[in-house]
Amino acid sequence: MTDVAIQIDTLSKTYKGGKRALDGVTFDVPRGQIFGLLGPNGAGKSTLINILAGLVNRTGGSARIWGFDIGQDARNAKASIGIVPQEILFDPFFTPRESLEIQAALYGVPRDKRRTDELLAAVHLSDKADAYARTLSGGMKRRLLVAKAMVHSPPVLVLDEPTAGVDIELRQQLWAYVRELNAAGVTVVLTTHYLEEAEELCDRIAIINHGRLIANEPTRALVGMAQEKIVEVTVDRDIAAAPANACFDKVLLKGSRVLEISYRKDRVNAGEVLAALQGAGLGIVDVSTKEADLEDVFLNLTRAAA
Numbered sequence: 001m002t003d004v005a006i007q008i009d010t011l012s013k014t015y016k017g018g019k020r021a022l023d024g025v026t027f028d029v030p031r032g033q034i035f036g037l038l039g040p041n042g043a044g045k046s047t048l049i050n051i052l053a054g055l056v057n058r059t060g061g062s063a064r065i066w067g068f069d070i071g072q073d074a075r076n077a078k079a080s081i082g083i084v085p086q087e088i089l090f091d092p093f094f095t096p097r098e099s100l101e102i103q104a105a106l107y108g109v110p111r112d113k114r115r116t117d118e119l120l121a122a123v124h125l126s127d128k129a130d131a132y133a134r135t136l137s138g139g140m141k142r143r144l145l146v147a148k149a150m151v152h153s154p155p156v157l158v159l160d161e162p163t164a165g166v167d168i169e170l171r172q173q174l175w176a177y178v179r180e181l182n183a184a185g186v187t188v189v190l191t192t193h194y195l196e197e198a199e200e201l202c203d204r205i206a207i208i209n210h211g212r213l214i215a216n217e218p219t220r221a222l223v224g225m226a227q228e229k230i231v232e233v234t235v236d237r238d239i240a241a242a243p244a245n246a247c248f249d250k251v252l253l254k255g256s257r258v259l260e261i262s263y264r265k266d267r268v269n270a271g272e273v274l275a276a277l278q279g280a281g282l283g284i285v286d287v288s289t290k291e292a293d294l295e296d297v298f299l300n301l302t303r304a305a306a
């Protein structure tokens with residue numbers, strides 16, 4: 001129990017009108033990790049995060065944040081989590097410094113415990129500390145949102161699609177800061193559409209589809225679940241049609257001498273694929289393989305559960 005940051009137990013949400021956005025979801029977010037929550041549009045990720053944030057009422061199940069029940073101990077639960085929302089909403093007339101001070105006051109952080117300057121520096125906004133929020137770029141606003149979520153020094157930080165619409169350089173900066181926070185002991189939960197990002201950043205990944213949990217694995221294990229492998233082979237003569245063989249899943253003729261062959265690594269290996277080509281009388285000139293990535297797993301899992 002003590003090593004769990006967030007405990008979600010048969011959590012359900014049916015919106016007025018009957019839409020069942022979450023359908024009995026159960027999983028734990030271990031302390032100290034960067035945890036990815038993935039799923040296609042409309043899968044229920046924002047609903048789950050909004051329940052943790054106290055913005056949406058659940059219709060079934062329970063959740064604990066840092067051991068505090070979000071219903072019975074809402075105050076402590078709320079104090080234990082910082083949430084960076086998907087949408088950027090600011091009063092355009094407040095400066096970053098004022099926004100952080102107001103947020104700290106809302107959370108009851110005493111003046112001598114406030115970390116406004118430290119947070120502004122951490123998100124590279126010190127030089128914009130006294131500029132109106134409306135003059136900040138999109139990336140700056142997002143960084144300010146991260147700082148706002150951290151004013152009360154919560155042990156858990158949740159980021160809902162934090163890098164949507166943020167350019168690559170800013171994304172890198174934001175992730176560098178998230179990694180720093182994590183190294184300093186903050187448990188991070190993030191939702192992202194960028195699978196590469198999840199693969200690179202997250203220790204563990206849960207996938208939600210149609211309001212149900214369909215995977216919850218260490219990232220490496222999840223990527224290892226990809227069974228499809230692709231080998232591109234250049235052969236020694238022109239061929240008119242792709243050869244067929246029982247050990248190929250799919251064959252594409254990509255040029256008169258180049259074949260792209262998909263096979264299932266749980267059934268055959270690359271040697272058998274190449275031997276099958278040689279058996280068809282083709283000499284092999286060149287070979288390259290492509291490892292499956294999280295995207296392949298994600299597509300397979302979400303398709304299978306559709």
Ligand SMILES: Nc1ncnc2c1ncn2[C@@H]1O[C@H](COP(=O)(O)OP(=O)(O)OP(=O)(O)O)[C@@H](O)[C@H]1O
Pocket residue numbers: 015016017019020021039040041042043044045046047048
């Ligand atoms: N206030 C609401 N009233 C009714 N239905 C809603 C409401 N909010 C969300 N939904 C529905 O619940 C389902 C889950 O939505 P949710 O926003 O949680 O998905 P999501 O995984 O966060 O998607 P996205 O990645 O697009 O934000 C969707 O079908 C959505 O249309």
